[in-house]
Structures are given as structure tokens and as C-alpha cells.
Amino acid sequence: MTHPVLEVHDLSVVFETFEGRYSALNSIDVTINESEVMGLVGESGCGKSTLALAVMGLLPRPHAKVPSGSITFRGKNLLSYTEKEMEQVRGTDISMIFQEPLTSLDPLFTIGDQLSETIQIKLQRAGGNAGWNSGKVKAEVVNWMKRVGLADPESAIERYPHEFSGGMRQRVMIAMALAAEPQLMLADEPTSALDVTTQVQILRLVKSLVSQVRASVLFISHDLAVVAQIADRVAVMYAGIIVEEASVNEIFENPLHPYTQALLSSFPKEKSIKKSRLEIIRGSVPNLTHIPPGCPFHPRCQLMKEGCSMARPELREISPGHKIACDRP
Amino acid sequence: MSNTGLLRLEGIVTHFPAKGAMFYSESGALVTGTIIHAVDGVDLSLDRNTTLGIVGESGCGKTTLAKTILLLIKPTSGRLYFEGREITNLSYADLAKIRPNLQMIFQDPFSSLDPRMRAKDIIAEPLTVVTNDREKVKKRVLEVFEQVGLTADQLNRFPNEFSGGQRQRISIARALATKPKLVILDEPTSALDASIQAQILNLLLDIQEQYKVSYLFISHNVSVVRHMSDRIAVMYLGKVVEEGPVEDLMSKPKHPYTSALISSIPKPNPKARREMAEIRGETPSPINPPSGCRYHTRCPFATKLCSDKEPQLQELESAHLVACHYPLNA
Numbered sequence: 001m002t003h004p005v006l007e008v009h010d011l012s013v014v015f016e017t018f019e020g021r022y023s024a025l026n027s028i029d030v031t032i033n034e035s036e037v038m039g040l041v042g043e044s045g046c047g048k049s050t051l052a053l054a055v056m057g058l059l060p061r062p063h064a065k066v067p068s069g070s071i072t073f074r075g076k077n078l079l080s081y082t083e084k085e086m087e088q089v090r091g092t093d094i095s096m097i098f099q100e101p102l103t104s105l106d107p108l109f110t111i112g113d114q115l116s117e118t119i120q121i122k123l124q125r126a127g128g129n130a131g132w133n134s135g136k137v138k139a140e141v142v143n144w145m146k147r148v149g150l151a152d153p154e155s156a157i158e159r160y161p162h163e164f165s166g167g168m169r170q171r172v173m174i175a176m177a178l179a180a181e182p183q184l185m186l187a188d189e190p191t192s193a194l195d196v197t198t199q200v201q202i203l204r205l206v207k208s209l210v211s212q213v214r215a216s217v218l219f220i221s222h223d224l225a226v227v228a229q230i231a232d233r234v235a236v237m238y239a240g241i242i243v244e245e246a247s248v249n250e251i252f253e254n255p256l257h258p259y260t261q262a263l264l265s266s267f268p269k270e271k272s273i274k275k276s277r278l279e280i281i282r283g284s285v286p287n288l289t290h291i292p293p294g295c296p297f298h299p300r301c302q303l304m305k306e307g308c309s310m311a312r313p314e315l316r317e318i319s320p321g322h323k324i325a326c327d328r329p
Numbered sequence: 330m331s332n333t334g335l336l337r338l339e340g341i342v343t344h345f346p347a348k349g350a351m352f353y354s355e356s357g358a359l360v361t362g363t364i365i366h367a368v369d370g371v372d373l374s375l376d377r378n379t380t381l382g383i384v385g386e387s388g389c390g391k392t393t394l395a396k397t398i399l400l401l402i403k404p405t406s407g408r409l410y411f412e413g414r415e416i417t418n419l420s421y422a423d424l425a426k427i428r429p430n431l432q433m434i435f436q437d438p439f440s441s442l443d444p445r446m447r448a449k450d451i452i453a454e455p456l457t458v459v460t461n462d463r464e465k466v467k468k469r470v471l472e473v474f475e476q477v478g479l480t481a482d483q484l485n486r487f488p489n490e491f492s493g494g495q496r497q498r499i500s501i502a503r504a505l506a507t508k509p510k511l512v513i514l515d516e517p518t519s520a521l522d523a524s525i526q527a528q529i530l531n532l533l534l535d536i537q538e539q540y541k542v543s544y545l546f547i548s549h550n551v552s553v554v555r556h557m558s559d560r561i562a563v564m565y566l567g568k569v570v571e572e573g574p575v576e577d578l579m580s581k582p583k584h585p586y587t588s589a590l591i592s593s594i595p596k597p598n599p600k601a602r603r604e605m606a607e608i609r610g611e612t613p614s615p616i617n618p619p620s621g622c623r624y625h626t627r628c629p630f631a632t633k634l635c636s637d638k639e640p641q642l643q644e645l646e647s648a649h650l651v652a653c654h655y656p657l658n659a
Contacts (some may be wrong), residue, residue, distance in 0.1 A: 043522035165611050195386035195549065197608040200593040204607060222523065225595035229602055248599040266527035267597060268556030274575060275557065277531045281524040284492045
């Protein structure tokens with residue numbers, strides 16, 4: 001039943017810049033199973049987006065280097081793919097939606113044009129006539145516009161991105177990402193630029209479509225509450241490593257890593273007393289050029305002990321399916 | 330009005346001309362001279378040493394309202410009172426005397442600090458309006474700098490040498506320097522990381538306790554506003570649709586929009602998934618707001634009355650006001 005779609009093993013990514021060597025990912029392991037929504041949470045700069053870009057083969061070259069690791073998709077290591085081979089996978093077998101739908105849509109093409117691209121590839125692969133005039137493509141485009149809940153799809157496909165609101169554009173992005181029925185969709189903060197009421201609509205849409213298409217999802221967000229609404233499993237990242245991974249219920253009911261615990265308790269709660277002081281995590285997120293030695297969270301950790309600054313704790317399984325990278329018993 | 334009133338808004342309207350507005354509407358008609366109804370008749374008041382939270386989605390007029398209160402934008406109509414005195418039409422010189430009492434903290438600490446000024450100069454600038462005494466300024470700068478949790482050795486640094494959270498601390502120090510009576514906080518923690526947000530919220534609470542300052546706390550994040558405020562006003566398309574004490578408004582919202590807004594906040598609890606309610610449709614454009622109640626196009630309870638007649642903001646329970654023909658929990 002738990003058949004892995006994507007296995008990331010020992011992956012490290014560094015960026016060589018004028019300011020120094022940023023180690024964005026530091027030997028991380030993640031597995032995403034079939035039809036599973038994997039939530040990836042963490043603060044800005046923790047490496048969430050770098051992981052998604054690495055999987056998509058979109059790391060900015062030549063600055064980004066991958067000193068170690070493998071990304072196994074359908075039994076093959078994506079890191080060994082040539083750019084041509086990667087093009088066969090990208091957008092069809094693995095697709096991606098981004099935070100800001102306006103910048104990820106081409107302003108010069110109609111929505112229909114942009115959506116038909118993936119659909120044409122899909123139909124070509126199925127061996128059919130995929131010309132626009134065959135009517136098949138258009139029918140499929142209109143069908144997808146309906147599925148993502150756009151009103152009046154026949155006229156909507158003739159319109160340009162600027163004529164749509166943020167929520168509508170994100171619906172178009174979702175249609176583009178799922179139209180080719182990918183095995184894996186990477187969603188990088190897909191609702192962070194949207195209002196809360198629109199966010200609810202988009203989360204519901206992603207959830208229902210993903211289960212219809214039977215795609216697995218890597219859902220990246222800085223917002224723990226959003227992840228709680230959509231994920232089956234959650235991985236928490238801090239300064240380029242995964243510090244905790246468990247089922248969504250475990251993460252929220254029984255968080256074990258001090259960072260996850262601190263993060264969860266730093267939010268104002270429904271029942272917390274008005275104007276009471278919130279629990280804080282002292283200090284700030286480390287600069288990726290100077291990640292603290294040992295456990296990267298140790299300078300901010302309430303439970304820090306002597307050994308924490310010496311060796312980096314391995315991500316180990318504490319109970320079935322619940323892993324943490326912390327040596328505290 | 331009570332003597333404790335610090336700020337009072339009467340029928341504040343702020344309209345903007347849509348620049349170069351001439352385009353074809355959806356029905357194909359040529360539209361010219363369009364007006365954006367950013368704030369469209371807002372009555373609010375704020376007492377001393379209290380926090381009024383303003384929530385609403387993007388485009389509802391929260392920020393325009395804040396700028397209007399500071400008279401950075403002149404209201405199209407309506408009156409603005411500060412400490413019982415009307416300030417809507419004050420001259421520039423008279424306004425300058427009041428301004429030290431009114432401060433603002435912005436969302437983005439990267440664009441709201443001058444990159445070419447040192448931290449100490451950024452904080453000293455508003456003080457130079459109040460006093461010419463250099464020693465006094467220097468002393469006060471150091472005082473607030475330490476109060477917001479920064480250290481004296483950082484005074485000579487430039488903004489780019491600080492992290493996002495530290496920059497927001499500088500913004501807070503700048504706002505505090507003149508000992509204001511009202512600070513408007515426009516999404517003060519939205520650009521910050523989760524672990525930093527709590528630090529800044531705590532700092533704001535400490536400052537309020539010490540300075541007895543009033544906050545107008547604007548945010549789209551209802552959870553944060555609930556934690557920080559005494560009263561909350563909910564805005565929708567330029568109007569306040571509901572206003573009341575935090576506990577009442579959050580537990581027994583009376584306006585259908587407030588209710589929907591509260592239930593769309595994702596809860597950090599995977600077992601509460603089914604509780605999220607969905608509002609259908611999208612926020613209409615403030616260029617051509619719907620007739621009657623502005624929410625009627627999306628409201629599940631709307632009747633003909635709602636599209637014909639605009640509901641007025643009325644007190645339903647003590648100090649709990651709502652603008653709805655069919656209020657909930659009534």
C-alpha cells in the first residue's frame with residue numbers, strides 16, 4: 001500500500017555566492033508515498049523551496065551544487081537525468097504550482113493557450129491527434145476549467161491572466177499542474193498570497209482534485225495551520241535539515257522535537273488569554289552561511305545540553321512512523 | 330462621547346479616482362471617471378490604552394483607513410477627532426504639533442527604513458520635530474533602543490545589518506520615540522517568520538502596558554488580532570460590517586461575513602478540518618460595489634431587502650454593533 005513515488009536520500013544542496021557558501025539542504029531524507037499529501041513546513045530560508053526546485057531539476061545553475069544525494073522517482077535517479085530527459089518528466093509526470101500565480105503565468109498568452117500545452121503533450125503521449133483543431137484539446141481544456149471551478153469556461157479560455165483575480169489564477173495554475181495527471185505535484189506556498197476565504201476554496205479544490213487524479217503532493221508552507229488542514233504526513237524543516245517527521249495527527253498532538261514544540265506554542269491560540277505573553281523562541285533563524293555546528297537549533301533550544309553543539313543528531317524513528325533529529329531521550 | 334475617547338471617526342469616506350480610468354466593462358460599455366470606494370463611511374472610536382483590531386481581506390480598505398486617520402490621505406468627507414478636537418482640516422503647522430502623538434508601524438521592515446540612515450538617526454528623526462536639544466535626543470534614542478530589545482553597540486549600524494525581526498524592532502523604537510498616544514500597526518508581523526512573530530507581539534504588549542498607548546491593530550490574521558485587541562472591527566469593501574468586544578465578536582459573530590471569515594481561518598488542528606466553511610465567490614470590486622448590503626452577492630441568507638436597502642451599523646447588544654438586516658446569534 002505504501003509504495004513510494006519519490007525518495008530523496010542524503011540530499012545536500014549548496015549555493016556558491018559572493019557572500020559565501022550557503023548550505024541550503026544538508027543531507028536530508030524524505031519519502032513521499034503514493035496518493036499521499038506530504039506537508040513540508042519551516043520558516044523562510046530553511047530550504048523548503050530548494051528541495052522542490054531540486055526535485056524539478058530547476059536549481060539555478062551554476063551557483064547551485066549538489067555535493068551528495070539522490071532523488072529517486074519511479075526507480076530512477078532524477079539527478080542523473082540530462083536536461084532533455086528532465087523535460088520529459090517536468091510538467092507532466094511531476095508538476096509544480098507556485099505562490100504567486102501572476103508571475104507564473106505568461107501575460108502574453110491566453111489562459112486556454114497555456115493550459116492546452118500540457119494537455120497536448122498528454123494526448124500526444126496517448127498517441128492521439130493533439131492538434132488544437134481536433135477539438136479534443138479544446139474540449140479537455142474546457143473540461144479542466146470546469147473542474148477547477150471557473151465560471152463560464154468557454155469564454156474564460158480566451159482571456160488573459162491579468163483579467164483574473166488571484167484566486168482564479170491559482171485555479172488556472174492548479175488546472176495546468178493536474179491536467180497531465182502527474183504522479184507528483186509540488187505545491188510551493190500555493191495559498192500564501194491569497195485571502196483566508198479564498199484559501200479555504202483553494203485548499204478544498206487541491207484536496208478533491210488530487211484524490212481524483214491520484215497524485216501525490218509535496219505541500220510546502222510556512223503556515224502550520226494550513227498544513228494541518230491538508231497533509232497526511234508532515235516534515236518540519238529547520239536550517240536545511242528535517243528535524244521531525246510524522247503523521248499529521250502525531251505532529252500536532254504529540255510533537256517531540258523542541259523546535260516543533262516551540263513553533264506550535266508560539267502561535268496565539270483560540271483559548272489563550274487575551275494579551276497574555278506568548279511563548280517565544282529566542283534569537284533568530286541562523287544565516288545559512290553560518291549554520292551552528294551540531295544540532296542547528298541548539299543555540300535557540302530551551303532543552304539544550306552539552307552534546308548538542310558537538311554532533312548533528314540523526315533523524316531516527318522514535319515510534320512507528322515518527323522520526324526526530326534530536327538526541328534528547 | 331465619553332471623556333476617555335482618544336480618537337473618533339465620523340462618517341469617514343476616502344475615494345480615489347481610478348487613474349486613467351477609461352475601459353470597457355464586462356457588458357461592453359465604456360466606463361469613464363470611475364471612483365474607487367476604498368473607505369465608504371466609517372464611524373469608529375478608540376479609547377485610551379486600548380487596542381482596536383481591524384480585520385478584513387485585501388482590498389477592504391484597512392490600510393487606506395489607517396492612512397486617512399494619520400491624514401496622510403485627506404478624507405473625501407467625514408470628520409476626524411483626536412482627543413475631542415477636530416483635526417480633519419488643520420493646517421500643516423497645526424498638524425505637525427499633533428503628529429508626534431500619532432505614529433505608524435508598517436508591514437515590511439525592509440522598505441520602511443531608509444537604507445542610508447543609521448539606526449540611531451532613524452529613531453532620532455521624529456524626535457527632531459519635538460526638540461532641538463541634542464543631548465535629550467541622544468538619551469531618548471538609547472532609551473527606546475534598549476527598550477525594544479536592541480543593544481547600544483548596534484546604534485551605528487545600517488538597516489541591512491539587521492534581521493527582519495530586528496528591523497521591526499527599530500520601526501517600533503522609531504514610533505515610540507516621541508511617546509505617542511496612538512500607534513497604528515499595519516500588519517506589523519505579516520512579513521515575519523513564525524518564531525519571530527511571537528517576540529514582536531510580546532514586545533508590543535509590554536510597550537502598551539508601560540506607555541499606556543492605544544493601538545489600532547490592522548491585520549488579515551484574525552488569530553493575531555484576537556490575541557492583541559480589546560475590540561475588533563470587521564471591514565468589508567470599505568465599510569465596517571461589525572464591531573464589538575473581542576470575546577463577543579469571536580464567539581458569537583452577528584454578521585454572516587464575520588462568521589464566515591472566522592470559520593475560514595485554518596486551525597492548527599488536523600481534527601478540525603471539517604469546520605472550515607467556504608464563502609462562495611470572490612470579493613466584488615470597490616470600483617462598483619454592490620447595491621444595498623455589500624455582502625449580499627456572497628451571503629447565504631441574502632433576500633431582496635439586502636440588495637435594495639443598505640443596513641446601518643446598529644447596536645444589538647451593549648457595545649456590539651452590526652450592519653445586517655438578519656443578524657446571526659441575535
